Amino acid sequence: MNHERQAEEIFSYQHLFSFTKNVFLAIGCSEEHATTATTTLLSADVRGIDSHGVARLSGYVRLWEAKRINATPDIKIIHESPSTAVVDGDSGLGLVVAPFAMQVAINKAKQAGTGWVSVQNSNHFGIAGYHAMMALQHDMIGMAMTNASALVAPTFSKERMLGTNPIAVAIPAGTEPPFVADLATTTAANGKLEILQRKGQEAPTGWIQDAEGNSTTDAHALKNAGALIPLGSDREHGSHKGYALGSIVDIFSAVLSGANYGPWVPPFPAYVPMPENQPGKGLGHFLGAMRIDAFRTAEAFKKDMDNWIQRFRSAKPIEGYEQVLIPGDPERLFEEQRMKEGIPLLGTVAEDLAKVGQKFNLSL
Amino acid sequence: MNHERQAEEIFSYQHLFSFTKNVFLAIGCSEEHATTATTTLLSADVRGIDSHGVARLSGYVRLWEAKRINATPDIKIIHESPSTAVVDGDSGLGLVVAPFAMQVAINKAKQAGTGWVSVQNSNHFGIAGYHAMMALQHDMIGMAMTNASALVAPTFSKERMLGTNPIAVAIPAGTEPPFVADLATTTAANGKLEILQRKGQEAPTGWIQDAEGNSTTDAHALKNAGALIPLGSDREHGSHKGYALGSIVDIFSAVLSGANYGPWVPPFPAYVPMPENQPGKGLGHFLGAMRIDAFRTAEAFKKDMDNWIQRFRSAKPIEGYEQVLIPGDPERLFEEQRMKEGIPLLGTVAEDLAKVGQKFNLSL
Numbered sequence A, B: 001m002n003h004e005r006q007a008e009e010i011f012s013y014q015h016l017f018s019f020t021k022n023v024f025l026a027i028g029c030s031e032e033h034a035t036t037a038t039t040t041l042l043s044a045d046v047r048g049i050d051s052h053g054v055a056r057l058s059g060y061v062r063l064w065e066a067k068r069i070n071a072t073p074d075i076k077i078i079h080e081s082p083s084t085a086v087v088d089g090d091s092g093l094g095l096v097v098a099p100f101a102m103q104v105a106i107n108k109a110k111q112a113g114t115g116w117v118s119v120q121n122s123n124h125f126g127i128a129g130y131h132a133m134m135a136l137q138h139d140m141i142g143m144a145m146t147n148a149s150a151l152v153a154p155t156f157s158k159e160r161m162l163g164t165n166p167i168a169v170a171i172p173a174g175t176e177p178p179f180v181a182d183l184a185t186t187t188a189a190n191g192k193l194e195i196l197q198r199k200g201q202e203a204p205t206g207w208i209q210d211a212e213g214n215s216t217t218d219a220h221a222l223k224n225a226g227a228l229i230p231l232g233s234d235r236e237h238g239s240h241k242g243y244a245l246g247s248i249v250d251i252f253s254a255v256l257s258g259a260n261y262g263p264w265v266p267p268f269p270a271y272v273p274m275p276e277n278q279p280g281k282g283l284g285h286f287l288g289a290m291r292i293d294a295f296r297t298a299e300a301f302k303k304d305m306d307n308w309i310q311r312f313r314s315a316k317p318i319e320g321y322e323q324v325l326i327p328g329d330p331e332r333l334f335e336e337q338r339m340k341e342g343i344p345l346l347g348t349v350a351e352d353l354a355k356v357g358q359k360f361n362l363s364l
Helices: A012-027 A031-046 A055-066 A094-112 A128-133 A192-200 A237-256 A297-315 A329-341 A347-359 B013-025 B031-046 B056-065 B093-111 B128-135 B190-199 B241-257 B298-313 B328-343 B347-359
Strands: A008-009 A075-083 A085-087 A114-122 A140-146 A166-172 A177-184 A285-290 A343-346 B008-011 B075-082 B084-090 B114-122 B139-148 B165-170 B179-181 B283-291 B343-346
Touching: A008 A012, A008 A347, A012 A031, A012 A055, A012 A347, A012 B084, A031 A094, A031 A329, A031 A343, A055 B347, A075 B179, A085 A094, A094 A114, A094 A128, A094 A285, A094 A329, A128 A140, A128 A166, A128 B008, A140 A237, A140 A297, A140 A343, A140 B343, A166 B241, A177 A347, A177 B241, A237 A285, A237 B165, A237 B179, A285 B031, A285 B139, A297 B328, A329 B328, A343 A347, A343 B013, A347 B328, B008 B013, B013 B031, B013 B056, B013 B075, B013 B347, B031 B056, B031 B093, B031 B128, B031 B343, B056 B343, B056 B347, B093 B114, B093 B139, B093 B283, B128 B139, B128 B165, B128 B179, B139 B241, B165 B190, B179 B328, B241 B283, B343 B347
Parallel strands: A085 A114, B084 B114
Antiparallel strands: A008 A343, A075 A085, A114 A285, A140 A166, A140 A285, A166 A177, B008 B343, B075 B084, B114 B283, B139 B165, B139 B283, B165 B179
8 A cells, every 4th residue: 555644544453463563574573473573562552552552663673673683582481480480582572572471470370379570681562561461361460560771860860770661560350341550650651752742842840851950841851861750750749759669660670680770771762872881681571470369269359359440430530520540441442442443643653664664565 | 764755855776665565565465476566666767757656656556445456366378379378467466467478478489489468457567668678688579568548539539549558669789788669659658748737837739639639738638638649749740650559559458368448448547437338357468579589599689789779879960969869778877877876756756655655554
């Protein structure tokens, strides 16, 4: 197809899936890995987290071109105990490495009650929520974290030391949809800042700081040595807590596995040079699975989760708001809509995808 | 001793320990339980978290008088797998129940690599950090969470649905002191609000809302059906993330164990009536331990943790700030000072303690 690019274009999930999978096959992924990588990547578009989906496909391809991503990795367990493992991703796509590691966690949980896997030598893994949600079908609670290249300044610092380091937790319910939290440990995710940049708008106070560590509303401050601010916005409102949470993600993902941590995490843009004197291998993830019936029967748990969800959803809303949301509600509504009506891509994103396709004689 | 009460009075750790232990013995605790409860409670005073230490002793005694706390509990495991357990606290002091459960988690981790314990039928457990730190001496990472009675409104809600639900994570290092994060999932802990109330000062915007859900600086708003705000302060600055984190703590602590959750958690003040139609037993905790060498050698991990800590501590500070802190730094400095120079108590707190002592013919 040769679309004339518009401000926004709508693609069916199947169409984007087929195109994306062909790109992964073209860079040398196996059939199985290409399917896994595509499913993982597109889960972001489907759930409305546009910054982490196909908009990043060209970035992954550039990392492969720069030989920072290995399309045929030998992903393996290098250390384990009954409830734990360390996985070496062999520089593979995080989109493939993390589902492998999450499956290890699920298998461990079947035997030992819980499974916890720290991953070294990986790359960006898409949205954390996808990996956490893998546990749901097994009546398990799933958890997923990853570190990422440094964009965030700790409280009192003007230096970027942490990534946006997300935490995702997926919890099954009975008749209610599952509870799925997926949160960057910053005030605002970088994707939200990119939207403001594109629209030429200012950022709210408390999202970013400039190179000297002063609060700024300049959405472009990150390009001038500025930094994202940890969840909490400032010390008085608890930014030291967001900093601590981001640090925990970094340590669980990378210090436990032997990956790079803090300012040494490999950058996503292939044109950014690798940090010097890296202490570990690639970037790190941390995946966990807890079997519900290792604590109490899944039936009793789900009955209480339904009650929890119903009670919170019916909490009295502030005037002007319809109702209290349960984590995962907005993403689920996106999913229902987009699987039916298609996935809208910005013209610039479709353009970028089409260019990636051209490299491999694939048309979008 | 019959001190004349002053604005602030200093007591040695040993003096407060002996007094507090005698109070616990007087309400019927065993020698072992009284020692454990005292050690746990005083760890707050020692670490500078004055709101959670001996200032609450009279509150615990009132709960015992109201028959909400059982001084001679039969604490036991009621469900388990190789890496998990559910502990029934038998309405005991959380100060005793949580260390029992943490020891179970540590024992599980010795065998299975990790141990995760959800606790029902407990009461307030002091500071979360104390329990998490129990893991450190075993070269394990420790985690501790608890739910608490509802003071916090979810994003978009004017109703109190969650406690301040803290998360603590303690991570061992080598030559550096350990990383110890202990954070309420709210913008500000209730203890900080109490300080402002005592001083007659206003609270910063973003800490609390009034009964209608409007932002307020009235430090007394909680007494008039107001609520604490989740970490993030408002939707634009990520309060939905703080709400999600507090919810995860609630679910891990109570829905996994069969304790009360959300608005049904028993209140700490004995004069506040119990919520009606409670779905579970007592309040809940969640404790975890991960053996470092279930992932990689403790030696390699600690070397990287030392490097992590040193690199973060030397991150360039913003002008006007001395240096970037590592989670646990402020509390450790308090501990060093107070074990040497004593623990300062407000006159009102010392007065309250003396009154508790009088009930049992114990002088402070």
